Every structure is written in C-alpha cells, then in structure tokens.
Amino acid sequence: ELCWSVLLREGLFPRGHLHQNHLLPATDGDTKTMTFLQEVVDILLAYIVESFDRETKVIDFHYPNELLQMNNWELQDEPATLDDILISCRATLKYAIKTAHPRYFNQLSTGLDMVGLAADWLTSTANTNMFTYEVAPVFVLLEYVTLKKMREIIGWPDGRGDGIFSPGGAISNMYAMLLARFKMFPEVKEKGMSSVPRLVAFTSEHSHFSIKKGAAALGIGTESSCIILHILVALVQGFVPFFVSATAGTTVYGAFDPLIAISDICKKYNIWMHVDGAWGGSLLMSRRHRWKLDGVERANSVTWNPHKMMSVPLQCSALLVREEGLMQNCNQMHACYLFQQDKHYDLSYDTGDKALQCGRHVDIFKLWLMWRAKGTIGFEAQIDKCLELSEYLYNKIKDREGYEMVFDGKPQHTNVCFWYLPPGIRYMEDKEERKKHLHKVAPVIKARMMEYGTTMVSYQPQGDKVNFFRMVISNPAATFEDIDFLIEEIERLGQDL
Amino acid sequence: ELCWSVLLREGLFPRGHLHQNHLLPATDGDTKTMTFLQEVVDILLAYIVESFDRETKVIDFHYPNELLQMNNWELQDEPATLDDILISCRATLKYAIKTAHPRYFNQLSTGLDMVGLAADWLTSTANTNMFTYEVAPVFVLLEYVTLKKMREIIGWPDGRGDGIFSPGGAISNMYAMLLARFKMFPEVKEKGMSSVPRLVAFTSEHSHFSIKKGAAALGIGTESSCIILHILVALVQGFVPFFVSATAGTTVYGAFDPLIAISDICKKYNIWMHVDGAWGGSLLMSRRHRWKLDGVERANSVTWNPHKMMSVPLQCSALLVREEGLMQNCNQMHACYLFQQDKHYDLSYDTGDKALQCGRHVDIFKLWLMWRAKGTIGFEAQIDKCLELSEYLYNKIKDREGYEMVFDGKPQHTNVCFWYLPPGIRYMEDKEERKKHLHKVAPVIKARMMEYGTTMVSYQPQGDKVNFFRMVISNPAATFEDIDFLIEEIERLGQDL
Structure with a gap:
C-alpha cells in the first residue's frame, strides 16, 4: 500500500485536491490523517521553539481593521483544501500573541508549560465530558485525587470536603456565593429570592469584579455587595450578611486580606467565609510564602486557579469546599438521562450533578500531569x-x-x-x-x-x-x-x- | 550540535534521567522539547487511528476501585521522569473511552473531527484568553465573523445582534435567562430580586434540566419555572412571566417545540423568547431539516452547540442574542485593569465585559477551522x-x-x-x-x-x-x-x- 506522502512526492495525488473528507473516518484515511496532523504538529513545534526565542516578537500587532484585511477569514459555503487549512493555521499563529515568550507579562496567566501542553493535546484527543465516570473514567478519578490533594494543602483534615474544576475563577467565585446562600436558606433553590430576607455579601475594596458579577447574576444585586467594614451597619439596616469573600492576592496590588481576622468575624456572625485565591492560592505550594494565607483552613470555600501562578494551560480553576455533599444538594436536578440510579458502578463518581454546567470540559489532566512531572x-x-x-x-x-x-x-x-x-x-x-x-x-x-x-x-x-x-x-x-x-x-x- | 535522540540512541544521555526541567524554557531545551512532544504526538496518532478501527474496543472498562489500583495515580512531592510521563499518557488513553469510535453513541456529543482536533491542538499551543483583542487578536475576530454568520443563518437581518461562546449549553441558557430578566427589570443588576415582582419562567416539560438549574442560581427558584400551558394561571396569581424557553431538539426525544406558536404567545404577553437549540440548532445548517426550527428568527436568544450535532471538539456552545448592546449592559462591571478606555485600538473588540466569566477559553478556532474545511x-x-x-x-x-x-x-x-x-x-x-x-x-x-x-x-x-x-x-x-x-x-x- 502506497502511503500518502509517497503519492504526493511522485505527483500522483495532487495535494491541492485533498480535502477534510479524505481524512478519517474516510476509508483508507489513516495515512492521510497522520500526514495532515503531523504537518500541523510541525507548524506548532516551530511556533513553540520560536516563542521562547527572545529575538522573536511577542506580538506582530495590527489594528482590527487591518487584521481583517490581512487574510480571508470569511466562512464559505464550499470547502477549502487541506493546504488552505494549513495556511490558515500559519496565519492564525503569525498574528497571535506569543504567550510563552519570556518577556510576556501582560496577564496573570503567562508562559507555556511543555508537559501541560502535551496533556492538553491528549485531552483534546480524548474529547470527552466530565459529567459521568462512564464517559471519563480516568479523568474523573484524577479530579478526585487532585482535589483531595489541594484540600490537604489548604489544611482541611485528611483532605476531606468537596470541590469542582470550573471554567475560570469568576465561575468558581459564583459557585461559592451560590453555596453560601443555599447553606443559609436551602429553600431559595425552589422558592427563589422572594422567600429569603434581603441578603448582603461582603468583599474587600480591591476584590475581583467577578464578586459583583456573581451578586448581579444571583439576584442579590451589586448594591448589596459592600466592603467589609460595614457589616454592623448592614445588620442594623435589616440586611442578612451571608457571604464574605476575602481576597488572597488582589488582581492589581497582589494584596492578601487578613484571613484569620476575617474568619473571626465570620464565625461571630455565622457567615460563610470564601477565600478568592484565584491569583494568590498557589502560594500555598510554597513553604516560604504560604504564611500569607494563614487562616485559609478556616474558610468554607476557596477559589484557586492553577492556570495563573502555576502556569497550567488555560483554563484550570478549582473551587474547594469544606462541607461534603453541599454542592450536590445545592445544584442537583436529577436528570435521569445522565445520572441513572441503576448503573453498574459506584455512582458517587458521577459528579456532574453538582455542577451548574451540564457538559464540563476536562481541565484536570494538564494539572495532574504537570504535578506528576x-x-x-x-x-x-x-x-x-x-x-x-x-x-x-x-x-x-x-x-x-x-x-x-x-x-x-x-x-x-x-x-x-x-x-x-x-x-x-x-x-x-x-x-x-x-x-x-x-x-x-x-x-x-x-x-x-x-x-x-x-x-x-x-x-x-x-x-x-x-x-x-x-x-x-x-x-x-x-x-x-x-x-x-x-x-x-x-x-x-x-x-x- | 548533537540532538537528543542521537544522544539517547548512543546511551550518552540515559533517558530515564530526563525531567521536565530539561525542556523549554531550559537553555538548549529545543531539541529535547521537540523530541518529547513528538513522542506524545506519536502516542496520540496511534490512539486516533486505533479509535476509528471497529476491531478496537470502545472502552476497556474497569470499576472505579479497580481502576484506582491499575496505575499509580497519586501525586508526589518529587518529580517523575519524562519516561514516566509518557507511561502516564499511555495509561490514561488505555482506560479512556474512545469517543471517536464509529460505534460510540452514548452522548449527544460523539465523534472526533480531524480538522477540529488540529484546531484544538493549535488553540492549546496559543494558550490565551478571549477577554481582550490585545491578547487574542485573531480569535476575537474569528468569533466576530462566526457569530455573525450564525445569526445570518438564524435569519436575523444582516446577521445583526450579539452573542458569545460559553462553556456549554447550560451556561448559554443561563445567560439567556439573565438577559431576559435584565431587559424587563434593568434595576435588578444593582438592587437584586427584592426590587422586582415575583418572576416566573416557562419551559416545556421535556426541556433540559439546565433551565431549572439557571432558575435556581438566579434566585428565581425552580418552583417558578413552569411548563408553558400555565401562563395565564401565573398571571392571575400575580407572577410576572419574563422568560419562555422553547426547546429545539429535546435531550431524550429530540422533539421540537412549535416556535411560531410560542413566539405569538411571547409577543402577546411581551415575554423574552429563548430557543434552546443546544441539540437541535445545528439543523439550521440543513436545507432539508431547518423547517423544524421555523420561527427561530422571532426569538430573542438562541442556544446552539456546535459541539453536539456538528462534531466540533468539546466545548463549543454559542448563545446568540438579537438585541445589540444588551449583554454588555447586563454584565459589564468596567474592570479598569482589563478594559482600559485609553487603549490604542477599537475597544469594541474587547468583548470580555459582556461575559460572566473573566478569563474565557478559546472555543472558536475549532469551529471556524472546521467550517473552513x-x-x-x-x-x-x-x-x-x-x-x-x-x-x-x-x-x-x-x-x-x-x-x-x-x-x-x-x-x-x-x-x-x-x-x-x-x-x-x-x-x-x-x-x-x-x-x-x-x-x-x-x-x-x-x-x-x-x-x-x-x-x-x-x-x-x-x-x-x-x-x-x-x-x-x-x-x-x-x-x-x-x-x-x-x-x-x-x-x-x-x-x-
């Protein structure tokens, strides 16, 4: 059997005529598929090596209107050839920002880890969903193992508790607020906000804007998310404080709120204490710096984004929760077409019903493999x-x-x-x-x-x-x-x- | 310069001693990096070809407790060698489900598209965020181009409107509910649910459970999300109907709600009409089947998941919105460290503030490249x-x-x-x-x-x-x-x- 590359070399198969429908699942698509994917990988490998080279530009910048003109980005009725697809890949990378570049400091997430990248390529290839053990047996186990390890590092006894990987710190913080409200007023799930008193959430002045976004989405309102000193004022005015979000590593200044002092207040008023450690949580991995989060073990929930300070490829954000079972009770809707109760394996590994999402991307493997490495x-x-x-x-x-x-x-x-x-x-x-x-x-x-x-x-x-x-x-x-x-x-x- | 593989072959560099810190950004890490990533790719290519082979098992199933024993999945203090990393990759794939297998029918998302996969590998390599044009110039433009094309296909004049790619249909549906509430009661953003009358959302009996999850999260309550016939009852009881979610392609039966009839009701009572086409929306691409969604152009918002019927790798879900500017007004919080108003380019391409997420994964490229191909x-x-x-x-x-x-x-x-x-x-x-x-x-x-x-x-x-x-x-x-x-x-x- 002649392989595609031989046919190409001898001109028997004009490569300009190859289309995606020559690839798998086409019959005899194996060789063409491997050749095509290898060509893409060659482009990617060259891009990676270039990205780490200080002689290379971090970005080849063009204004939006210019960039729109620099390639044909429009979608057509007719298919393009595989050659054109490779050209599109090259063009996309040419104008992309080189986030791996040693002089790229623009965001909290920078750099590119080679093992993390390999893991992400594998994740794409496995192309599955996190909702059940049935469709993601290994990934579900690895999430279980990793969340437990992260809870141990936070300092919760035996790593007990719960958690989930979510699409970014903003969603992790929103989960925390949702859990806090449900913990205090479980009836809110069925009856809505009209069944509960006026709630108020507290956060520090320089906290991330996602706390306000969460308050707006959850029907609490941005006016009811105040800075922390006004807690007594709120009580006097008849509000019910239900949630304090302390920040471990603010976005702009990188400041750490005093977690022990905040936890004392939360304990006194019986308020859920959340630590938004999206940016600073990773300092828990450092014996030299983890004191900055002293008191984190007193929190009810912690957001921790390994895609920031730990350089895990985007996205990888964890919400860790101290109380077991609460996420499930808060979010489950018992969809019988996903979470059948008569499956032949241990159903506690079907974690999907504790999420707000239905399908959930596999974000765990890159963290797990990097940790391993x-x-x-x-x-x-x-x-x-x-x-x-x-x-x-x-x-x-x-x-x-x-x-x-x-x-x-x-x-x-x-x-x-x-x-x-x-x-x-x-x-x-x-x-x-x-x-x-x-x-x-x-x-x-x-x-x-x-x-x-x-x-x-x-x-x-x-x-x-x-x-x-x-x-x-x-x-x-x-x-x-x-x-x-x-x-x-x-x-x-x-x-x- | 001797390359890594030569050193390895000659035994000068015992490969068992190679660790991730020999890879880029290490000095002289280029060759080792390329060799390592190529070895991973070889594993992936073999897995892909195997996945399409009907002689291969769809899954090598083991019960959770068995699987936990079959490999050492625990995380350690000490680093593993790159050899061990390759072994972990092989083990992970050995017990993974082969979602590309021609006989895998378990979910609404099945199959593996080769161009989509290539695009996802490129996306991982580019490793950036969607929030600003500054860090994702090409991807932001491609999202713009693709959302416009999808709105044209829905049938909105000149493809005008708005939209976003979100982490799955459940979140897209939640966005729609959030927009509907904000459209009717913009004060809810600042003042919360206590400032508005008791709201009620309507949906069909077989609609996706994410509608109820959304209602619970947004503080509306699951009891206030009824099936569609009870609209008059709700009005009489003093509820304010604000949202109807019609389903185009139910999860279990694949049924399509009558969109034209529903849109008449929504018009009469001035209610936001959402179409959850997570599963069925892709039929809009088919001249033979798109009549099943007749009336979709009357909707205020549409969820459409290309990761289901169009086989785009997970995740790829779009929310399309008819009214321009509403998403921005509903969700923006003006974080000055991301959305500086004195940047040197057209700020309308900084789309991040219309999202609930802060960082947002690049889900567009796989859809765009597949559409191209x-x-x-x-x-x-x-x-x-x-x-x-x-x-x-x-x-x-x-x-x-x-x-x-x-x-x-x-x-x-x-x-x-x-x-x-x-x-x-x-x-x-x-x-x-x-x-x-x-x-x-x-x-x-x-x-x-x-x-x-x-x-x-x-x-x-x-x-x-x-x-x-x-x-x-x-x-x-x-x-x-x-x-x-x-x-x-x-x-x-x-x-x-």
Missing part, C-alpha cells in the same frame, strides 16, 4: 522563583530615578505597581498638570511596546491614581535579564514623553 | 447523513419483533427511543410484572456493552415509562453497518434476560 517541590521552586524576580524588580526601581511606587512596602505577591516618569515631567511643579501628563505615559509606552513587539505589561488607573504599570510575573521562562530588559525598554520607549 | 455544505451533508442513519434505524426496528417504540411517529431529530424485549418477557401476560422486568433490561444490556466494550448507547426512564434505550447519532464515523451491528449486539447481549 514537577512534583510538589517543582511547583514550589517555580513559584518561589517568580516571587524572587518580582522582589528583584522592586528593589531595582524603588529608589531609581524616574520611578514612583504606587503603594508602600514590598509587594506581597509578584505584582509590582509603579509609575515611570519621563524626564520631561519629572520636575514639573504644577501637581495637577504633572498628573495629567503622567496619566498618558503608560498607555503610550504600552502601545509602543506592542508596535515594536518587544514586551507586554499591563497598566491601569485605580481610584484617584492615574495610569500606572502593573507588572506581574507568573511566567516560568522569565529571568533576571528579562526584568532588566523591561526597565530598559520602558525607559527607551518613554523617555521622550 | 467543510464549508457550510459539508456540515449540511454530515448532519443530513446522521438523520438518514436514524431514519434507517427507526424503519428497521419499528415493526421488528421484540421492539417497541417509546413515542409514535418518525423521530424529528436523530433520537430513536425504544424498548428491546427479550424473548422471555415478550409475551408475559401480567403487565406490571412485564414492566418490572423490562425496566431492568436496558441497564443490564448497557453494562454488558461496556464489559465487552463493543458499543455504547444511553438509556433512561422517563415519567411513568420504564428504562428505554435512547439512541442518538451525531457521530460522523457511523455507517448503516454500525446501525445493523447495534441491533445485533442488543439482541446478542439481551436475549437471555
């Missing part, structure tokens, strides 16, 4: 290194000419927030004028970074503070030299402003 | 073929000895629901006794299917109907012979019962 100590070393890099950055700029720090003291996480003041505004006397100028500096430097494609870092205003850079380091590829480069690049791109 | 006509042919197969099955068993159909008439979708009666109970006179026996038949046959690994099909009871098989066909690899095989297999495994 690194060991707990490997994750610890990776996390410690990122914190070391941020301390290096902080020490480097805190007294450097042209820099001002946004908040006092050493950052608790890898967030280093600072203003860069170009020489022209450094000694401006009119404070308001200076502020107005300074507000425009970070956006212009950022736009230039993207134009040149050399690095990417985030900026934002906050309260009355004008635009500042928020540097975060979660990228395991970054080194001290990359931090030096970032500072030089900011100065190079910003000195004329 | 098949063309609209390719999807149409694939869908038509699945419906043809189910008609073949229906015709084959409707008068066959030992079979009874669960509902009268030709199925509207690919769902064929039937009882198989083993000879021993076929002529049982005691109806109750017969029913009791029959209830146990499907579970035993299903358990035996899994034990032998020859095929998999779902079963369930429904109302007063005892366990019956629900055959669904969404697997593009299935042929007429596989349908014949299924029937033979049911009879082989069930005749002694």
Whole structure:
C-alpha cells in the first residue's frame, strides 16, 4: 500500500485536491490523517521553539481593521483544501500573541508549560465530558485525587470536603456565593429570592469584579455587595450578611486580606467565609510564602486557579469546599438521562450533578500531569522563583530615578505597581498638570511596546491614581535579564514623553 | 550540535534521567522539547487511528476501585521522569473511552473531527484568553465573523445582534435567562430580586434540566419555572412571566417545540423568547431539516452547540442574542485593569465585559477551522447523513419483533427511543410484572456493552415509562453497518434476560 506522502512526492495525488473528507473516518484515511496532523504538529513545534526565542516578537500587532484585511477569514459555503487549512493555521499563529515568550507579562496567566501542553493535546484527543465516570473514567478519578490533594494543602483534615474544576475563577467565585446562600436558606433553590430576607455579601475594596458579577447574576444585586467594614451597619439596616469573600492576592496590588481576622468575624456572625485565591492560592505550594494565607483552613470555600501562578494551560480553576455533599444538594436536578440510579458502578463518581454546567470540559489532566512531572517541590521552586524576580524588580526601581511606587512596602505577591516618569515631567511643579501628563505615559509606552513587539505589561488607573504599570510575573521562562530588559525598554520607549 | 535522540540512541544521555526541567524554557531545551512532544504526538496518532478501527474496543472498562489500583495515580512531592510521563499518557488513553469510535453513541456529543482536533491542538499551543483583542487578536475576530454568520443563518437581518461562546449549553441558557430578566427589570443588576415582582419562567416539560438549574442560581427558584400551558394561571396569581424557553431538539426525544406558536404567545404577553437549540440548532445548517426550527428568527436568544450535532471538539456552545448592546449592559462591571478606555485600538473588540466569566477559553478556532474545511455544505451533508442513519434505524426496528417504540411517529431529530424485549418477557401476560422486568433490561444490556466494550448507547426512564434505550447519532464515523451491528449486539447481549 502506497502511503500518502509517497503519492504526493511522485505527483500522483495532487495535494491541492485533498480535502477534510479524505481524512478519517474516510476509508483508507489513516495515512492521510497522520500526514495532515503531523504537518500541523510541525507548524506548532516551530511556533513553540520560536516563542521562547527572545529575538522573536511577542506580538506582530495590527489594528482590527487591518487584521481583517490581512487574510480571508470569511466562512464559505464550499470547502477549502487541506493546504488552505494549513495556511490558515500559519496565519492564525503569525498574528497571535506569543504567550510563552519570556518577556510576556501582560496577564496573570503567562508562559507555556511543555508537559501541560502535551496533556492538553491528549485531552483534546480524548474529547470527552466530565459529567459521568462512564464517559471519563480516568479523568474523573484524577479530579478526585487532585482535589483531595489541594484540600490537604489548604489544611482541611485528611483532605476531606468537596470541590469542582470550573471554567475560570469568576465561575468558581459564583459557585461559592451560590453555596453560601443555599447553606443559609436551602429553600431559595425552589422558592427563589422572594422567600429569603434581603441578603448582603461582603468583599474587600480591591476584590475581583467577578464578586459583583456573581451578586448581579444571583439576584442579590451589586448594591448589596459592600466592603467589609460595614457589616454592623448592614445588620442594623435589616440586611442578612451571608457571604464574605476575602481576597488572597488582589488582581492589581497582589494584596492578601487578613484571613484569620476575617474568619473571626465570620464565625461571630455565622457567615460563610470564601477565600478568592484565584491569583494568590498557589502560594500555598510554597513553604516560604504560604504564611500569607494563614487562616485559609478556616474558610468554607476557596477559589484557586492553577492556570495563573502555576502556569497550567488555560483554563484550570478549582473551587474547594469544606462541607461534603453541599454542592450536590445545592445544584442537583436529577436528570435521569445522565445520572441513572441503576448503573453498574459506584455512582458517587458521577459528579456532574453538582455542577451548574451540564457538559464540563476536562481541565484536570494538564494539572495532574504537570504535578506528576514537577512534583510538589517543582511547583514550589517555580513559584518561589517568580516571587524572587518580582522582589528583584522592586528593589531595582524603588529608589531609581524616574520611578514612583504606587503603594508602600514590598509587594506581597509578584505584582509590582509603579509609575515611570519621563524626564520631561519629572520636575514639573504644577501637581495637577504633572498628573495629567503622567496619566498618558503608560498607555503610550504600552502601545509602543506592542508596535515594536518587544514586551507586554499591563497598566491601569485605580481610584484617584492615574495610569500606572502593573507588572506581574507568573511566567516560568522569565529571568533576571528579562526584568532588566523591561526597565530598559520602558525607559527607551518613554523617555521622550 | 548533537540532538537528543542521537544522544539517547548512543546511551550518552540515559533517558530515564530526563525531567521536565530539561525542556523549554531550559537553555538548549529545543531539541529535547521537540523530541518529547513528538513522542506524545506519536502516542496520540496511534490512539486516533486505533479509535476509528471497529476491531478496537470502545472502552476497556474497569470499576472505579479497580481502576484506582491499575496505575499509580497519586501525586508526589518529587518529580517523575519524562519516561514516566509518557507511561502516564499511555495509561490514561488505555482506560479512556474512545469517543471517536464509529460505534460510540452514548452522548449527544460523539465523534472526533480531524480538522477540529488540529484546531484544538493549535488553540492549546496559543494558550490565551478571549477577554481582550490585545491578547487574542485573531480569535476575537474569528468569533466576530462566526457569530455573525450564525445569526445570518438564524435569519436575523444582516446577521445583526450579539452573542458569545460559553462553556456549554447550560451556561448559554443561563445567560439567556439573565438577559431576559435584565431587559424587563434593568434595576435588578444593582438592587437584586427584592426590587422586582415575583418572576416566573416557562419551559416545556421535556426541556433540559439546565433551565431549572439557571432558575435556581438566579434566585428565581425552580418552583417558578413552569411548563408553558400555565401562563395565564401565573398571571392571575400575580407572577410576572419574563422568560419562555422553547426547546429545539429535546435531550431524550429530540422533539421540537412549535416556535411560531410560542413566539405569538411571547409577543402577546411581551415575554423574552429563548430557543434552546443546544441539540437541535445545528439543523439550521440543513436545507432539508431547518423547517423544524421555523420561527427561530422571532426569538430573542438562541442556544446552539456546535459541539453536539456538528462534531466540533468539546466545548463549543454559542448563545446568540438579537438585541445589540444588551449583554454588555447586563454584565459589564468596567474592570479598569482589563478594559482600559485609553487603549490604542477599537475597544469594541474587547468583548470580555459582556461575559460572566473573566478569563474565557478559546472555543472558536475549532469551529471556524472546521467550517473552513467543510464549508457550510459539508456540515449540511454530515448532519443530513446522521438523520438518514436514524431514519434507517427507526424503519428497521419499528415493526421488528421484540421492539417497541417509546413515542409514535418518525423521530424529528436523530433520537430513536425504544424498548428491546427479550424473548422471555415478550409475551408475559401480567403487565406490571412485564414492566418490572423490562425496566431492568436496558441497564443490564448497557453494562454488558461496556464489559465487552463493543458499543455504547444511553438509556433512561422517563415519567411513568420504564428504562428505554435512547439512541442518538451525531457521530460522523457511523455507517448503516454500525446501525445493523447495534441491533445485533442488543439482541446478542439481551436475549437471555
């Protein structure tokens, strides 16, 4: 039997004529399929190696209208050839952002782990759903094993409790709020919010916006999600406080709320304590830094996103819950076409009915395989290194000419927030004028970074503070030299402003 | 420079000593990385080819406690070698269910598309988030192009409107309910449910359980989600009907609600009309079958899951919304660290603030690339073929000895629901006794299917109907012979019962 590549080489099978319907499940589609997938993999492998090369651009940036013109992205009635498909893959990667690049610092999720990537490729190939053991036996077991391990690390006795991997921290936080409400007022499931008193949720000023999104969605209302000091005021006004979300690692400053003090308040008023550790939860893996989460073991629920500080490919977010069985009671609807009660195996492994989702993507394998490959100590070393890099950055700029720090003291996480003041505004006397100028500096430097494609870092205003850079380091590829480069690049791109 | 594989071959680099920290971003990690990823890909390619082979088992089934013993799945402090990682990959696939297998019929999502798989591998490699154009320029544009195309197919003028890809149909349906409530009572976002009258949502009896899950989560309560006939009763009782979810393709029977009639009612009472076409929406791609959704263009929102009938790898679910801007107003929280208003590009491409999620997985590329590869006509042919197969099955068993159909008439979708009666109970006179026996038949046959690994099909009871098989066909690899095989297999495994 001649293989496809031989036919191609000899011109017997003009490759421009090959279409997806020559691939599996087509009869004799094996070789063509393997050749096609191998060609895609070759493109991906080249992209990966390129992404780690500092000589490569982080991004080949184009404005939306330009990018729309640079390729034919429209969908057609007629099929394209496999050649065209490969061209589309190359074009997509050409204009993609290289999130693996050692100088990509733009988000809390950066970097690309090779074992995690391999695991994600396997997950795609397995192409199944998490709702029952029947269709995902191994993945369901691995979720069970991993959630238990994470609960042990939180510090719950014998790792007991519950949990789920959900599509991101916002959904994990929403689950927590849902559970808190159900725990206090189980009748809300059937009867809705009209059966319960006016509820109020508490969170810290710099908490993630998903707490407010959750409050809006759940019918609590954003006005009823206050900052934490007003708890007594709320009680006096007749509200029922049911949920406190403490943040372990705020998005902008990387600050950790005092969990022990908060847990005392929650205990006193009998309020569900949630810890949003989407960003900071991973510090639990570090013997050097886990004290920042002291008291987390007193929480009723914890959000922890391994896709951030642990560099697991997107998405991988866990909600851990201390009480067993509550998620099931809160969310189950007993769909008999999924969760048949007369199956021939232990039904406790059919975890789907505790989710809000029906189908649920397999997010566990990449975390599990990476954990396997690194060991707990490997994750610890990776996390410690990122914190070391941020301390290096902080020490480097805190007294450097042209820099001002946004908040006092050493950052608790890898967030280093600072203003860069170009020489022209450094000694401006009119404070308001200076502020107005300074507000425009970070956006212009950022736009230039993207134009040149050399690095990417985030900026934002906050309260009355004008635009500042928020540097975060979660990228395991970054080194001290990359931090030096970032500072030089900011100065190079910003000195004329 | 010697490459890794040469060193390995010559025994200069004992491969048992290689760990993940020899891979990128390690210095000189290129070759080792490419070799490692290629070894993983070789495992995956072999698995793919095997999955399509009818001689292979659909599943090598083991009970949870057995499976826990069959490999060391525990997480350790110390790292494993890359060899061990490859072993873990092989073990995971050995016990996985082969969802690509031509005889896997267990769920609404079956099959494995080769272009879709390639696209998912690329997506993993690109490892980014959908929230801003800045970090996902191409993917954001492709989502824009594809959602517009889907709205054109629904029949909204010029494809105008809005939409989002969400993690599954349950979340898409929840979005719709959230939008409906916000449209009628925008104050609910800030003030919560206590600011609005008692709401009631309507849905058909056989609708998906996610409608009830959504009602519970949103604080409406499951008791306030009624079947559709009671609308006047609700009005009289002082409830405010705000949401009707019509189903296009129910989960068990594959039935289509009469959308035109429902839209008339919604218009009369000024109620948001949602169409849950998670399963049936794909029939819009078929000129032969799209009449079943006549009236869908009158809906305010439509759920449509390309990961079901269109065989896009999991997950890929779209919510399409007729009104522009509503999603943004309903869900936005203006997080200034993501959606800076002074960016240098057109901010309308920063779509993240219309989502409930913060980070959002890239689910678009697999759909877009498959659409490219098949063309609209390719999807149409694939869908038509699945419906043809189910008609073949229906015709084959409707008068066959030992079979009874669960509902009268030709199925509207690919769902064929039937009882198989083993000879021993076929002529049982005691109806109750017969029913009791029959209830146990499907579970035993299903358990035996899994034990032998020859095929998999779902079963369930429904109302007063005892366990019956629900055959669904969404697997593009299935042929007429596989349908014949299924029937033979049911009879082989069930005749002694």
